[in-house]
Amino acid sequence: MSTVDGSSAPQSPAESSLATSIFSAKSPADSDGHAARAAKWRFATQVVAVDSSDNAHGASSVPIFQTATFKGMDGQYDYTRSGNPTRGGLESHLARIYSAHQAFALSTGMTCLDVILRLVKPGETVLAGDDLYGGTNRLLTYAKSHGGVDVRHADTTDVAALIPHLGKGNNVKMVLLESPTNPLLKIADIQEISATVKAAAPDAIIVVDNTMLSPYLQRPLELGADIVYDSATKYLSGHHDVMAGIIATGNPQASKDIAWLINAMGSGLAPFDSFLLLRGVKTLALRMDKQQANAQIVANYLDALGFKVHYPGLKSHPKADIHWKQASGAGAVLSVLTDDTQLSERVVSAARLWGVSVSFGAVNSLISMPCLMSHASIPAHIRAERGLREDLIRLCVGIEDPRDLLDDLEHALIVSGAIVPNVDPSLLPSDKLAEVFRTNPGQWGIERARFFRRPNVEALIDGVSRGLALDGVKTIDSDIVVSAPGKVILFGEHAVVHGVTAIATSLNLRCYGVLAPRTDGKVAITAPDLEAEHAWEISSLPWDLVPPREGSAADEKLDPVLLAALEKLVAQDKPTKTGASASIAFLYLFMAIARESTEAPATTLTVSANLPIGAGLGSSAAFSTCVASALLVAHERVHVPDAGSIDPSHVDDVDSWAFLAEKVLHGNPSGIDNAVAVRGGAVAFTRAIEGKEGGMDSIRGFDSIRLLLTNTRVPRDTKSLVAGVAAKRAAEPHVVDPVLGQIQDISDEARGLLDGSTKTSRNGFVSRLEALMRDNHGHLRTLGVSHPSLEAVVNATAAAPFNLTTKLTGAGGGGCAVTLIPDTFDDAHLESLLANLRALGAEPYLTTLGGPGLGVHTRTPSDLSSTLVAAGPAGLESWASGLNAQWVHS
Numbered sequence: 001m002s003t004v005d006g007s008s009a010p011q012s013p014a015e016s017s018l019a020t021s022i023f024s025a026k027s028p029a030d031s032d033g034h035a036a037r038a039a040k041w042r043f044a045t046q047v048v049a050v051d052s053s054d055n056a057h058g059a060s061s062v063p064i065f066q067t068a069t070f071k072g073m074d075g076q077y078d079y080t081r082s083g084n085p086t087r088g089g090l091e092s093h094l095a096r097i098y099s100a101h102q103a104f105a106l107s108t109g110m111t112c113l114d115v116i117l118r119l120v121k122p123g124e125t126v127l128a129g130d131d132l133y134g135g136t137n138r139l140l141t142y143a144k145s146h147g148g149v150d151v152r153h154a155d156t157t158d159v160a161a162l163i164p165h166l167g168k169g170n171n172v173k174m175v176l177l178e179s180p181t182n183p184l185l186k187i188a189d190i191q192e193i194s195a196t197v198k199a200a201a202p203d204a205i206i207v208v209d210n211t212m213l214s215p216y217l218q219r220p221l222e223l224g225a226d227i228v229y230d231s232a233t234k235y236l237s238g239h240h241d242v243m244a245g246i247i248a249t250g251n252p253q254a255s256k257d258i259a260w261l262i263n264a265m266g267s268g269l270a271p272f273d274s275f276l277l278l279r280g281v282k283t284l285a286l287r288m289d290k291q292q293a294n295a296q297i298v299a300n301y302l303d304a305l306g307f308k309v310h311y312p313g314l315k316s317h318p319k320a321d322i323h324w325k326q327a328s329g330a331g332a333v334l335s336v337l338t339d340d341t342q343l344s345e346r347v348v349s350a351a352r353l354w355g356v357s358v359s360f361g362a363v364n365s366l367i368s369m370p371c372l373m374s375h376a377s378i379p380a381h382i383r384a385e386r387g388l389r390e391d392l393i394r395l396c397v398g399i400e401d402p403r404d405l406l407d408d409l410e411h412a413l414i415v416s417g418a419i420v421p422n423v424d425p426s427l428l429p430s431d432k433l434a435e436v437f438r439t440n441p442g443q444w445g446i447e448r449a450r451f452f453r454r455p456n457v458e459a460l461i462d463g464v465s466r467g468l469a470l471d472g473v474k475t476i477d478s479d480i481v482v483s484a485p486g487k488v489i490l491f492g493e494h495a496v497v498h499g500v501t502a503i504a505t506s507l508n509l510r511c512y513g514v515l516a517p518r519t520d521g522k523v524a525i526t527a528p529d530l531e532a533e534h535a536w537e538i539s540s541l542p543w544d545l546v547p548p549r550e551g552s553a554a555d556e557k558l559d560p561v562l563l564a565a566l567e568k569l570v571a572q573d574k575p576t577k578t579g580a581s582a583s584i585a586f587l588y589l590f591m592a593i594a595r596e597s598t599e600a601p602a603t604t605l606t607v608s609a610n611l612p613i614g615a616g617l618g619s620s621a622a623f624s625t626c627v628a629s630a631l632l633v634a635h636e637r638v639h640v641p642d643a644g645s646i647d648p649s650h651v652d653d654v655d656s657w658a659f660l661a662e663k664v665l666h667g668n669p670s671g672i673d674n675a676v677a678v679r680g681g682a683v684a685f686t687r688a689i690e691g692k693e694g695g696m697d698s699i700r701g702f703d704s705i706r707l708l709l710t711n712t713r714v715p716r717d718t719k720s721l722v723a724g725v726a727a728k729r730a731a732e733p734h735v736v737d738p739v740l741g742q743i744q745d746i747s748d749e750a751r752g753l754l755d756g757s758t759k760t761s762r763n764g765f766v767s768r769l770e771a772l773m774r775d776n777h778g779h780l781r782t783l784g785v786s787h788p789s790l791e792a793v794v795n796a797t798a799a800a801p802f803n804l805t806t807k808l809t810g811a812g813g814g815g816c817a818v819t820l821i822p823d824t825f826d827d828a829h830l831e832s833l834l835a836n837l838r839a840l841g842a843e844p845y846l847t848t849l850g851g852p853g854l855g856v857h858t859r860t861p862s863d864l865s866s867t868l869v870a871a872g873p874a875g876l877e878s879w880a881s882g883l884n885a886q887w888v889h890s
């Protein structure tokens with residue numbers, strides 16, 4: 001009978017009579033020959049076949065004996081600290097699968113180590129590896145400081161490194177190993193070390209922490225070790241729902257010593273936890289097979305991406321041959337270096353399916369940074385000495401579908417900036433990739449990696465040293481350079497909003513944009529013309545408000561909720577009114593085109609125009625076209641040909657997105673401005689409205705006419721002027737509707753004159769256009785959109801000796817006026833007219849009408865944002881032509 005009274009503790013474990021209560025307990029397996037049968041079975045069978053015969057009712061699983069004490073004087077059990085049938089059932093099962101003389105279930109893996117270290121007396125030496133679990137290191141340090149144990153560390157991957165410590169004077173009592181080590185997956189040759197230690201220090205015992213592989217893949221007792229322990233919290237239980245540790249002993253002396261200590265200390269596993277562990281362990285082989293198959297895929301993937309991966313399943317592992325000599329699998333823990341600690345932190349925190357957690361071995365996949373988590377208790381300088389780098393990420397692979405695991409990991413790598421898409425024409429199409437997955441999953445990991453590459457890490461590190469947060473999401477490879485023209489509405493502005501045809505031409509004044517990559521996870525706009533410069537964290541934008549959308553074209557309607565959210569967000573920076581509207585339009589497109597934060601490229605848009613802003617010359621449409629085209633090119637939704645013109649369907653897409661930006665800026669625009677900005681030339685544009693079909697016809701080959709554009713320099717707001725006309729129409733339809741009808745007639749006649757279908761002399765052509773302009777201006781005055789500054793220009797140009805006709809162009813309320821200059825107009829008069837207009841405070845200039853629409857630069861020059869700003873509006877044209885004239889247009 002065992003006694004539980006520890007009052008007269010023996011001098012040494014070996015002298016203990018208490019130990020025999022466990023050690024000599026009759027194994028239940030002996031009762032029905034289970035052990036003999038099980039010995040012939042392979043591991044996967046053995047691990048399932050639990051002997052449950054030690055119960056009175058024939059229960060088919062080992063019952064939970066949730067009791068502290070047992071009745072009677074001579075039974076097998078008396079007190080659960082000393083022994084319990086549930087724990088006993090577990091222990092005899094584990095002894096079999098460990099090839100052990102005996103196995104013991106304890107409360108944790110660290111308790112196992114604590115018990116084992118008690119075999120070492122003060123003054124004796126423990127020789128331990130130099131890459132060990134942080135908790136192991138902590139307990140060893142304690143044994144040194146409080147137990148007088150001489151603890152030394154050596155590189156256990158190199159047997160020769162151990163030899164100097166093994167001489168007699170070193171008094172080595174214990175050699176403590178891990179293989180593979182945690183977290184560097186270093187391999188120690190257990191057999192060779194055991195033999196070497198036994199030869200040089202016969203009294204030393206070899207202890208192996210086998211947690212990284214479990215007895216399914218490696219059984220160190222068969223390789224010469226004396227004691228093995230496992231944190232059963234890991235693979236043995238497999239579900240992270242129980243804490244436990246197992247000690248398996250290889251000889252009677254070790255068993256006796258350990259049994260005595262466990263009983264004396266009371267560190268045996270509780271009955272319920274024993275039950276959980278016994279239930280979990282049955283699926284060990286099944287889980288491990290899947291976990292290590294998944295781990296191999298992940299390792300292949302990361303290795304193929306060019307990361308330094310520690311995993312014995314990779315051929316490149318320096319000790320793979322030794323590992324495969326002593327183990328039957330590579331396990332499911334691997335570690336990887338990114339070369340940048342902050343980058344690693346971002347990868348780990350961007351993972352979703354991979355849980356950020358310490359520990360490993362559960363059925364679900366985990367990701368961690370050992371230096372911050374499992375190994376944080378090792379001082380930083382010692383970690384550094386032992387080659388444990390701060391950027392190390394540990395991946396503990398579970399049983400999930402490997403496609404989901406790689407999806408999530410890939411996503412984390414992308415959003416953290418660790419990898420960027422790889423443009424390679426030889427990449428496998430998705431059906432071929434799926435086929436590789438079915439036939440050779442390991443190869444699939446490698447093929448999949450080819451879709452990405454590591455970015456220039458030095459550039460990223462440079463980004464960090466420049467103080468950037470490097471919270472990088474996706475970005476673009478190089479600058480995208482775009483441009484779009486302004487426009488002049490010759491006839492039909494405002495009426496066009498209500499479905500009347502308007503006639504407009506592009507202008508030789510343009511807006512230019514450079515979309516440049518960033519590495520800090522932000523999106524920014526720089527608009528020197530507006531003195532606006534704003535940046536936002538991409539991740540902090542209101543992505544959940546982006547409306548779902550199908551297809552490549554933009555939505556017809558703005559989403560009011562997203563718009564309101566952006567207005568609020570942008571207002572936080574206290575921008576100017578124009579800076580706010582440009583920012584909101586840009587962010588709206590930035591988000592709506594990307595749809596998800598992970599798709600949004602970290603970029604800065606720099607825009608500048610030689611167009612006067614807010615003067616009725618379509619600066620907003622030119623700006624909107626630049627925003628839309630740059631973003632669509634960034635998303636590879638608009639293809640930029642090397643030469644020729646941009647695909648018409650892509651041009652239509654740009655137009656639809658530019659129109660959406662125009663809606664942000666103008667509320668209810670007709671779409672004529674963006675139509676001209678995107679397509680260039682001259683157009684007759686009718687908006688589709690109230691069931692009436694719209695249309696847009698190019699007007700080709702119109703006779704050139706000299707035009708004088710005069711900017712009154714009176715700022716005005718298109719949005720409120722358009723809204724004002726709508727309000728007037730609602731209030732006074734009898735006034736407005738006839739005016740709209742007359743403007744339609746004007747546009748129709750002008751179109752006939754311009755496209756040559758109405759035959760007339762050159763003089764007749766000019767004077768008829770003048771008459772139409774006069775009428776159109778009068779109608780605009782009726783609609784309430786003229787302004788004293790415009791009337792001043794009308795009067796100044798109409799005065800003798802000039803006798804010219806002027807109409808406002810665009811929204812009115814200030815802005816620009818357009819004056820037709822007949823061929824015969826005297827040059828001297830023109831000079832004095834310009835002087836008169838300048839005297840009014842206006843800005844007159846002679847213009848050329850027509851010209852290209854949207855332009856995209858075909859090269860990928862970089863660092864153009866600053867040169868764009870430096871050029872300033874006056875230098876933009878030569879800046880653009882200085883880009884080697886490599887432009888393609890719509």
Ligand SMILES: Nc1ncnc2c1ncn2[C@@H]1O[C@H](COP(=O)(O)OP(=O)(O)O)[C@@H](O)[C@H]1O
Pocket residue numbers: 511527529530577578579580581582583607608609612613614615616617618619620621623665716717718719810
């Ligand atoms: N060069 C530019 N840089 C930034 N934003 C611009 C630029 N040009 C136009 N915009 C945007 O367009 C708005 C001007 O629209 P609007 O008043 O209709 O002028 P326009 O009549 O010239 O189209 C500005 O408030 C700004 O949001």
Ligand SMILES: C[C@@](O)(CCOP(=O)(O)O)CC(=O)O
Pocket residue numbers: 489492493494495496497615616617618619620666668669670671672673718722809810811812815
């Ligand atoms: C007044 C309007 O007809 C033309 C745009 O004018 P402006 O270029 O913003 O001044 C409005 C529209 O067509 O959307």
